[in-house]
Amino acid sequence: MAHHALVGTGGARAPRLGRSVGTSGAAPAVGGVVLVLPDGAPESARGPSPLARVAALPLARSLVRAGRSEGLVAHVVHYRSRGWNGADARLAQDAGWAASEVVRRYGDVPVCLAGHGMGARAALRAAGHTAVDSVLALAPWLPEDDVAARPEPVKQLVGRRVLIVHGTNDARTDPELSYRLAERAKKANRDTCRFEVHTDGHALRQHHGEVLALAADFVLGALFGRPFSRPVADALAAPPPLGLRMPLAAGFRRALR
Template structure:
């Protein structure tokens, strides 16, 4: 099971827009097609509120509720939490749920100045973790996700991070490569399939090499051939 966690706002108690949900549907369909032969199911989470809302961290609560629902409806199946922007941070935070096997954080939104303490990483232990960030992202700072990845790698060696050079927050310029990378990671982390060589190399490499792995042009085409 993949649970997709959409982007959102730092603070808002308005209902999420339909656009934020709809924006995840092409990605959801692509992952579902990639894992169709292995019984992969993909769902997009609808948050209660649009915002993170400081210490309330509402998307994290919603992700935990969704993981509970997966267990109730499907039984004991492994889950990949996959989120973009605010959803990427929520996926990382909610990784401690017992059903979570892996986390995929795309351009995660992270605080530049933690108020009380650094973003936690202990919940990532025992999970496969992939962070992907565009180097030209003007909405969420790629350097912050690198620093988080450095700390996560110390606690959990099964952590890697890819940089998408010249791409922005939406990761549109190299969408096919990003989708192929995500699909490879999901299949490998949920179905114990071998990862593509770049992913395996990134997981095995010591920092900073495995945390600044460039996503090569044509990644998806190389896998198909």
């Protein structure tokens, strides 16, 4: 995938980074960047969804609060449009552009791509960018298995730490598809794990606090070398299926305090 700037022509939209999230006042030098990729749609020429962008902000703010002492910065990526649009893989292209823009702005800092739904698919697909250190994929939207279709690639995940989180009651994106992707990814990259949030749906609202705590634990460990919590360390070390069906236990957030 090319990672050059995607400049709009003839009035067409161009991707951009939103303002840095939660960085008002004095802050240490930038030590790492999280690019938060909102949800999208399989096919659409409409502009990016403001609602999806707003829904991405709690994750960005939570991560910045947890990583402020390390100089963590978060940006929500503004896509050119909300559609993946088949082979165009537009959201993944925009994620790649955003990683290049981070390098231009901040220099050689580690980058985590953190996405939800279609944004999670974009994060996984764009992980091959040289600046990307890790991927957080929440309830990733993935295409149904199709013998005639090319499977989602996983080679771009080699050398990255990868965490997939999926609710078992997700009615929009089949959690079994993310498990199958995680199985293939684990064969190419042992630093892959997956957590299941039992009884939760696509938005992961029922156990929102636990999901945010898990995300922060993973991102700060991946970007800054903080020790992972025991569940994350065990999930990364365990062979399939154990490390790919790790339950996110109630009380995970309290256990980290």
